[in-house]
Amino acid sequence: MAEITTVPFGPQHPVLPEPVHLDLELKDEKVVRAIPSIGYVHRGLEKLVEKRDFKQFTFVAERVCGICSFGHGWGYVKAVEGLMGIEVPRRASYLRTLWHELSRVHSHLLWLGLAADAMGFESLFMTAWRLRETVLDLFEETTGGRVIFSVCKVGGVRRDLTGAMRTEMEEKLKGMRKEFRAMSDVFLHDGTIQSRLAGIGVLSLQDARDFGCLGPMARASGLPLDYRCADDEGAYKDLHFRPVTEQAGDCLARVKVRLEEIEQSVGLILGCLENLPDGPVEVPVKGFPPAGEYFTRVEQPRGEAVYYVKGNGTRNLERFRLRTPTNGNLPGLVKILQGCDLADVPNIILTIDPCISCCER
Amino acid sequence: MSYLTFMKQALGNLFKKPATSPYPLQPKIFQEGVRGHVENDSSRCILCGMCMRTCPAGAITVDRKTGTWRLDPFSCVQCAACVENCPKKCLSMKPEYTAPALKKEAVELQVALPAASQKPALAGRSPAPAAPAAAASAGAMGSQIVNDVSRCICCGMCQRNCPAGAITVDLRERTWRIDLASCVNCDTCITNCPRKCLSLGSYEGNPEEVTLRVPRPKVGKAPAQKGAPDA
Numbered sequence: 001m002a003e004i005t006t007v008p009f010g011p012q013h014p015v016l017p018e019p020v021h022l023d024l025e026l027k028d029e030k031v032v033r034a035i036p037s038i039g040y041v042h043r044g045l046e047k048l049v050e051k052r053d054f055k056q057f058t059f060v061a062e063r064v065c066g067i068c069s070f071g072h073g074w075g076y077v078k079a080v081e082g083l084m085g086i087e088v089p090r091r092a093s094y095l096r097t098l099w100h101e102l103s104r105v106h107s108h109l110l111w112l113g114l115a116a117d118a119m120g121f122e123s124l125f126m127t128a129w130r131l132r133e134t135v136l137d138l139f140e141e142t143t144g145g146r147v148i149f150s151v152c153k154v155g156g157v158r159r160d161l162t163g164a165m166r167t168e169m170e171e172k173l174k175g176m177r178k179e180f181r182a183m184s185d186v187f188l189h190d191g192t193i194q195s196r197l198a199g200i201g202v203l204s205l206q207d208a209r210d211f212g213c214l215g216p217m218a219r220a221s222g223l224p225l226d227y228r229c230a231d232d233e234g235a236y237k238d239l240h241f242r243p244v245t246e247q248a249g250d251c252l253a254r255v256k257v258r259l260e261e262i263e264q265s266v267g268l269i270l271g272c273l274e275n276l277p278d279g280p281v282e283v284p285v286k287g288f289p290p291a292g293e294y295f296t297r298v299e300q301p302r303g304e305a306v307y308y309v310k311g312n313g314t315r316n317l318e319r320f321r322l323r324t325p326t327n328g329n330l331p332g333l334v335k336i337l338q339g340c341d342l343a344d345v346p347n348i349i350l351t352i353d354p355c356i357s358c359c360e361r
Numbered sequence: 362m363s364y365l366t367f368m369k370q371a372l373g374n375l376f377k378k379p380a381t382s383p384y385p386l387q388p389k390i391f392q393e394g395v396r397g398h399v400e401n402d403s404s405r406c407i408l409c410g411m412c413m414r415t416c417p418a419g420a421i422t423v424d425r426k427t428g429t430w431r432l433d434p435f436s437c438v439q440c441a442a443c444v445e446n447c448p449k450k451c452l453s454m455k456p457e458y459t460a461p462a463l464k465k466e467a468v469e470l471q472v473a474l475p476a477a478s479q480k481p482a483l484a485g486r487s488p489a490p491a492a493p494a495a496a497a498s499a500g501a502m503g504s505q506i507v508n509d510v511s512r513c514i515c516c517g518m519c520q521r522n523c524p525a526g527a528i529t530v531d532l533r534e535r536t537w538r539i540d541l542a543s544c545v546n547c548d549t550c551i552t553n554c555p556r557k558c559l560s561l562g563s564y565e566g567n568p569e570e571v572t573l574r575v576p577r578p579k580v581g582k583a584p585a586q587k588g589a590p591d592a
Contacts, residue, residue, distance in 0.1 A: 052417055055442075059438060059442065060417060121367075123370075123371055123374075124367060127370065133380065140392060141394070144394050144396040144441070145395075150396070186366045186367050186370070189363055190362075190363070190364070190367065191366075194362050
């Protein structure tokens with residue numbers, strides 16, 4: 001009987017964009033147990049809510065994560081608006097939906113690139129990131145920032161879309177969709193990719209439910225969990241949103257879900273552009289958040305994030321709490337790592353799309 | 362399952378223009394509206410300090426005593442909150458990114474305030490409250506905010522918009538109070554006053570704080586007479 005060897009994985013590892021550490025207990029080449037540990041990028045951003053006023057904190061909330069920054073800004077202002085009883089104009093809701101979906105496209109393209117890179121498929125990685133550049137340019141033009149957008153504010157959004165921007169966005173997205181489909185074919189049909197992903201890291205539907213998995217990870221196991229279905233504020237109801245699901249639960253299914261979601265998000269953005277209502281993009285905000293609590297959710301590219309705020313009637317909130325999707329997906333990751341080959345560990349870790357800076361805040 | 366599926370794209374890439382640009386030979390073209398760096402038009406700046414208070418990163422320092430406006434570009438997060446809240450609109454966001462630097466040097470501007478708006482040296486609290494008649498001298502331009510109380514309705518717009526929190530309006534007591542030591546002379550209250558009863562003037566004896574009693578409007582009669590506040 002072989003002895004158990006412990007191999008440390010991370011926090012510095014070529015496939016990891018962010019630091020997470022795993023102790024892999026191996027018997028020969030098979031992982032018997034994986035013990036994760038986090039805490040390398042904790043910045044104490046939640047505590048900062050006591051020092052910054054509730055409007056300033058929007059900028060801090062956005063900086064929780066560089067990839068899903070718009071969603072964090074939106075989640076925070078949504079919670080504050082709920083606490084203060086502010087109703088956001090419809091046009092602002094549509095614009096928020098549009099930018100949020102655009103950031104989902106950017107996040108998924110970034111992830112597809114990283115996944116290709118983890119397999120050693122460098123040219124596919126470059127192709128994915130070249131497509132992402134189109135999305136970043138669109139962001140730069142419409143919001144003024146490439147990664148941190150600072151367009152969400154309590155009471156609406158800070159910028160409006162002009163007619164020219166709308167036309168350009170439509171054209172660029174349609175062009176990008178064509179190129180994306182060609183790239184998508186490689187992910188779906190290439191033999192090398194199939195052999196690295198199909199049947200690897202299988203998470204059953206029951207396990208996905210038991211371990212509380214979220215986002216694309218849960219949806220790849222056939223669990224149709226998507227907060228966008230229940231979202232009242234955004235434009236999802238008007239656009240008849242339906243979540244994307246896959247049944248296999250393996251790494252390939254998680255890639256397929258994300259590929260499909262990019263197509264869907266581009267569709268949602270084009271829908272938002274077509275049905276963009278007229279009117280103001282913000283309402284004036286008077287006073288401070290009253291004493292009370294409010295919690296809300298946003299479907300981030302990695303899954304559902306929960307936002308909680310507690311006000312005390314002053315300009316500073318008393319508490320801000322954020323539960324991010326990576327938190328929910330780590331137990332599932334530990335489960336799927338059990339029994340896999342050491343060589344597949346990087347791929348499996350990447351397919352949960354870990355975002356550790358969100359997770360630790 | 363098939364192999365070499367990427368070949369078509371890889372060969373196609375050979376005949377395409379490169380996706381990257383040869384920086385720095387070809388400088389980056391910034392689109393309009395990009396948040397690159399903050400600039401201050403010091404000729405219009407009144408050192409009110411609103412930018413310093415709204416900056417979430419604490420990158421701006423305003424010192425009225427030495428007349429300096431200081432921005433640390435390495436702390437600035439380009440959120441444009443200062444630009445949005447500047448009462449004089451002297452701050453603006455320019456699209457070019459700050460150039461890389463070897464030393465972390467701050468941008469420091471000397472702002473020359475107009476002589477009239479320089480705060481008088483406050484030797485001490487004036488013993489008697491300022492004469493409300495000072496409001497009548499508003500015609501002679503001064504640097505202090507005066508209130509023509511005969512037109513004032515205690516709506517509180519000045520209090521709400523004051524970036525320095527220098528004005529307190531009490532509708533119940535019918536008093537209008539200004540803390541002249543905190544007032545930054547930004548004129549925001551004057552611009553926002555719906556009754557146009559606020560103006561620039563001066564109080565006698567350079568008081569630190571002025572409290573004015575606002576007369577009740579007479580019901581069913583012509584508007585109250587000017588220049589007769591019952592203090």
